[in-house]
Amino acid sequence: PAEVVGFFGDKEIRELHAYFDRIDTDGSGQLDMTELRELVMMVSKSNKPPSNKKMKKLIKEADKDRDGTIDFCEFLKIYKLMKEGKKTELGKALEASRGVLMVANIGKGIADDFVKYKTHFTNWLNAEEIEEEKKRQRRLERARQKKEEQERRDREDEDFYQEYLREQERKKEERERPVEGLEIEMLYPGDNRTWPEEGDTCTVHYTGHLNGRQFVSTREVGRGVPLAFTLGGNDVV
Structure with missing residues (x-):
């Protein structure tokens, strides 16, 4: 769209298109889930691929036509939002990976921004796993507390039963005690x-x-x- 293309200079558009082409490894003109997943793994330096749910959430931020991919116009809209100070998670991932690919050829100030984007995005990417781990730890803690409470009740029941047996034994001895x-x-x-x-x-x-x-x-x-x-x-x- 003209309002997006007109937002950037010719040189900037050429640079962004070159970067888009580097991500678009199959040359389809669309960034699909597989290509974006590779980009995300490069940024996060993780051997564990992000889930489809996480990737769909990322793509949905820019996929205006809802075809499950991101074309160059949608790609430009991400950078337009970033220039306007509206940084999406996908935008952070793109900028972080761009920094990884280009860090040798850019100034220190821009490189620092790329590192910042990478840190923010990696934290967001891992947030779901961290939250799941927290939930798992909370479940384990509840199970531990429940087990301890049950063990405490079992001990109380056993103490009560043993006291009952002792009382019955005392009554039996009392009944059977010979009278002078x-x-x-x-x-x-x-x-x-x-x-x-x-x-x-x-x-x-x-x-x-x-x-x-x-x-x-x-x-x-x-x-x-x-x-x-x-x-x-x-x-x-």
């Missing part, structure tokens, strides 16, 4: 599977002695009646 002066004869042992429940009736025969002489026995025919009580009624034998 009381003799117990087990007539029918249990099966250790069936246990009495609250509300069941318990019948107990007993015999009493005083100074070595029996004075009462519920087993004497016609005289004794066994003691019967309901479990859970707070009765004491």
Whole structure:
């Protein structure tokens, strides 16, 4: 377009076209994703090619006709924006790579600008990977905290269970502790599977002695009646 071409001098257009041709390795007159990817890798000095998503985002900045490539007019528009102080990421990449190709033939001040563009663009290029790494580290940290919390709860549950077992053992010892002066004869042992429940009736025969002489026995025919009580009624034998 005239408004773009008229923005540059003849010499500048020739220089930009020569640079465009150096990037356009297949001579198609269009800068495609493959050619721009090679340019980006040259700037970043990375062995890892940028993703298609990253490249499409770069191309979209200048691809006004949405054909997936950048022609020379669109190329000039990038530099027009840069002259106007509007530096796109693709513009930084182009200027940085131009500096790599031409740094031996330019002055120090311009070379410093190229280095600056390269630094900015490389930071932008790596920003996505850096953010992904940060997200991965945050996920790992959340997983670590979750694991530690679960381990803490497991320890608390284990402590609670062990205390419960100790309490049950204390109750068992209390039940089985012999009472002084009381003799117990087990007539029918249990099966250790069936246990009495609250509300069941318990019948107990007993015999009493005083100074070595029996004075009462519920087993004497016609005289004794066994003691019967309901479990859970707070009765004491």
